[in-house]
Amino acid sequence: MTSKPRDAATATSPLGLLLITGAVATVGLLIVAPLASVFVDAFSNGPRAWWEALAHDPDTRHAIWLSLTVAPIAVLINTIFGVAAAWLVARFRFPGRSLLVSLFDVPFSVSPVVAGLALVLIFGRQGLLGPTLAWLAVKVIFAWPGLVLATTFVTLPLVVRELIPVMEAIGPEEEMAAVSLGANGWQVFWRVTLPNIRWALLHGVVLANARAMGEFGAVYVVSGHIAGATDTMPLRVEKLFQEYRTPASMAVASVLAALALLTLVAKVFIERQLETESKELEAARAPGADTDPTTGGLGP
Amino acid sequence: MNKNPPTSIPTRRARQRTVLPGFGLSAAITSLMIVGLVVIPLAVLILRAASLGPAGFLAAAWTPRARAAYAVSLGASLAAAIISSLLGLLVAWVLVRLEFPGRRILDALVDVPLALPTAVAGLVYSTLYVEKGWLGQILVPVGIKGAYSRLGIVLVLVFVSLPFAIRVVQPVIESLDKDTEEAARLLGASKAQTFLRVVLPGILPAVVTGFALALARALGEYGSVVFISGNMPFKTEIAPVLIVSRLEEFAYAEATAIAVVLLGMSLSMLIVVNVLQQRLARNAQ
Numbered sequence: 001m002t003s004k005p006r007d008a009a010t011a012t013s014p015l016g017l018l019l020i021t022g023a024v025a026t027v028g029l030l031i032v033a034p035l036a037s038v039f040v041d042a043f044s045n046g047p048r049a050w051w052e053a054l055a056h057d058p059d060t061r062h063a064i065w066l067s068l069t070v071a072p073i074a075v076l077i078n079t080i081f082g083v084a085a086a087w088l089v090a091r092f093r094f095p096g097r098s099l100l101v102s103l104f105d106v107p108f109s110v111s112p113v114v115a116g117l118a119l120v121l122i123f124g125r126q127g128l129l130g131p132t133l134a135w136l137a138v139k140v141i142f143a144w145p146g147l148v149l150a151t152t153f154v155t156l157p158l159v160v161r162e163l164i165p166v167m168e169a170i171g172p173e174e175e176m177a178a179v180s181l182g183a184n185g186w187q188v189f190w191r192v193t194l195p196n197i198r199w200a201l202l203h204g205v206v207l208a209n210a211r212a213m214g215e216f217g218a219v220y221v222v223s224g225h226i227a228g229a230t231d232t233m234p235l236r237v238e239k240l241f242q243e244y245r246t247p248a249s250m251a252v253a254s255v256l257a258a259l260a261l262l263t264l265v266a267k268v269f270i271e272r273q274l275e276t277e278s279k280e281l282e283a284a285r286a287p288g289a290d291t292d293p294t295t296g297g298l299g300p
Numbered sequence: 301m302n303k304n305p306p307t308s309i310p311t312r313r314a315r316q317r318t319v320l321p322g323f324g325l326s327a328a329i330t331s332l333m334i335v336g337l338v339v340i341p342l343a344v345l346i347l348r349a350a351s352l353g354p355a356g357f358l359a360a361a362w363t364p365r366a367r368a369a370y371a372v373s374l375g376a377s378l379a380a381a382i383i384s385s386l387l388g389l390l391v392a393w394v395l396v397r398l399e400f401p402g403r404r405i406l407d408a409l410v411d412v413p414l415a416l417p418t419a420v421a422g423l424v425y426s427t428l429y430v431e432k433g434w435l436g437q438i439l440v441p442v443g444i445k446g447a448y449s450r451l452g453i454v455l456v457l458v459f460v461s462l463p464f465a466i467r468v469v470q471p472v473i474e475s476l477d478k479d480t481e482e483a484a485r486l487l488g489a490s491k492a493q494t495f496l497r498v499v500l501p502g503i504l505p506a507v508v509t510g511f512a513l514a515l516a517r518a519l520g521e522y523g524s525v526v527f528i529s530g531n532m533p534f535k536t537e538i539a540p541v542l543i544v545s546r547l548e549e550f551a552y553a554e555a556t557a558i559a560v561v562l563l564g565m566s567l568s569m570l571i572v573v574n575v576l577q578q579r580l581a582r583n584a585q
Contacts, residue, residue, distance in 0.1 A: 015491070016398055019390065019393065019394050019398065020394055020398055020400050022390050022394070023390055023391045023393075023394035023395070023406065024402075024406065026387045026390065026391055026462075027391060027406055027409050027410065030387075030458060030459055030462060031409055031410075031412045031413065031459070031462075032409060033428065033434065033435070034421065034424040034425060034428060034459070035412060035416070035424075037424055037427065037428055037434055038420060038424050041424075041427060077333075080329065081329060081330065081333045084325070084326040084329035084330050085326065085329070085330040085333075085334075087322055087326045088323070088326040088327055088330050091320050091322075092320075092323050100330070100334065102570075102574060103334050103338060103339070104334070105570060106338050106342070106567075106570065107338065108516075108517075108570075109516045109520070109566045109567065109569055109570040109573075110342070110520065110563060110566055110567075111519065111520030111521075111522065111539075111540050111543075111559075111562055111563075111566060112520060112522060112523075112540075113520070113522045113540040113543050113544055113559070113562075114345070114520070114540075114543070114559045114562055114563050114566075115341070117345065117543060117547060117555055117556065117559050118341035118342055118344060118345040118559075119341055120547070121341070121344050121345055121348055121552070121556065122340070122341055122344055126552065128344055149337070152337060153337050153338070153341075156333070156337065156338070172320060175320055176319055176320060179319050179320060179321070180319070184321070185321035185322045188320070188321070189322070207414070207415075210414070210415040211414075213417065214415075214416065214417025214418065214419070214420070215417075215523075216417065216418050216419045216522065216523030217418075217520075217521075217522035217523050217540065220522070220523075220544065221544060221547060233417075234417045234418075234419035234420070234523065235419075237417075237419045237420065237423055238419055238423075238526070238527070241423055241527065246427065249423060250423070250427075253417075253419070253420040253423050253424070256416070256417045256419075256420050257416060257420055260412065260415035260416040260417070260420075261412075261415075263415040264408055264409075264411055264412065264415055267408075267411065267415075268408050
């Protein structure tokens with residue numbers, strides 16, 4: 001996301017200083033101040049009170065455990081989906097391909113509340129599959145399978161969107177070479193494709209995990225927010241807030257915020273790796289270094 | 301050229317047939333997920349609303365309280381998207397064009413709203429802007445109420461939508477040809493003229509795309525708003541909050557009808573974004 005700035009000169013000019021002040025104030029007021037105040041408020045009664053709010057409340061403990069279960073399952077499902085969908089879209093041409101790619105983005109533009117409601121209409125007691133599920137004695141809505149479904153829905157585009165551009169940039173040559181040398185599909189995937197896309201995949205997984213841990217709207221609708229049963233960490237934050245237990249709510253929020261910061265550090269690190277790899281790819285493709293006839297001599 | 305999806309990098313290899321394996325398996329997994337999780341649920345939602353009939357749908361989706369909620373949702377989202385686009389342009393410009401200590405940290409901080417759970421954002425914003433909060437103790441005495449007000453809704457929506465506005469514009473500013481700007485300055489254009497006549501036309505499509513993305517994100521937002529808005533019907537109740545409260549009253553028909561209206565708004569935003577991105581990709585080539 002970063003590149004070398006091309007004119008450092010104006011940074012010291014009055015206009016440059018004014019612009020920098022504006023940008024820093026924007027990020028400071030809108031982003032840094034709220035983030036800082038989470039930690040200040042969470043620890044305002046000392047680390048002991050913070051720890052007790054987290055560890056001594058069985059409902060909060062259960063919420064942490066539930067979040068740590070639901071999010072990885074949803075991320076795992078989306079990793080499998082993301083790899084399969086990226087392989088399909090980046091390696092094959094077929095009718096309906098561009099329609100499919102636009103469908104990948106739908107969960108981003110649907111309100112999470114609407115997504116949750118749609119799941120209730122299918123799996124809820126009065127939903128389409130309600131009688132069948134009741135007969136099977138399987139509970140989806142107001143239970144953890146519903147939480148997994150809702151979380152999977154909202155994080156659906158994250159992995160696949162990271163993989164498609166990277167796989168298209170790399171191209172299928174190496175994989176086709178592997179196939180022509182006699183490798184089977186899984187060997188191609190594990191030995192050629194996965195090493196090439198690992199950083200992009202990790203990037204998608206980290207982003208999907210952050211979104212999965214923090215999802216609120218979709219999960220709120222399908223969970224029935226039963227304390228100690230279907231409350232995830234973000235739902236617990238809201239419940240404690242509604243019960244006027246703001247310090248405890250802030251304690252849970254601080255754990256989520258710390259996780260978000262960790263995500264960002266990982267993201268910056270992964271992006272640096274991605275940048276290095278795409279530069280290496282460019283160098284390998286440069287005229288003279290490669291015999292690819294489509295890029296040689298056709299500079300932009 | 302138009303067949304390239306917005307997320308893809310155009311390749312010159314138009315391959316119809318390939319020796320690569322895995323088409324069947326990857327197609328099966330992809331369609332299972334997309335059909336099962338996206339197409340069927342949304343189709344069921346729309347069919348449920350359609351089964352109400354035109355009169356029933358209107359009676360459920362077009363009540364005075366629902367109309368007020370759409371108005372609050374649209375108004376707050378539009379305001380937030382405009383603010384995000386302007387601030388986003390400023391931040392993106394500074395990140396690309398100016399070198400100063402802490403630039404990389406600022407660049408990383410821009411992504412905080414993407415990683416921070418919206419419930420945390422809502423909780424923190426509401427505590428910051430109440431009378432006793434860090435910012436509220438300055439702002440409330442001068443009459444600016446940032447919590448339990450429409451302003452509060454706009455504030456959190458700016459927070460959640462700002463990264464979209466920045467990250468769409470940033471690469472486009474990076475790709476701008478600086479020689480044209482220098483030429484304009486050498487030919488006697490002022491800084492303002494150069495920006496308005498040379499720079500702005502180049503980045504405007506990206507700014508508009510960022511605006512549409514920010515608007516789409518803001519329209520559907522629930523988690524952060526529910527903390528700060530106070531959720532008063534006719535005043536600070538947004539459409540997603542109304543859906544949830546109808547659902548909690550087991551008024552499924554009404555919740556579904558309102559959800560379909562909201563879905564229509566979001567999907568039309570998605571189409572606008574797709575068209576804009578295609579135009580953007582064409583211009584860049």
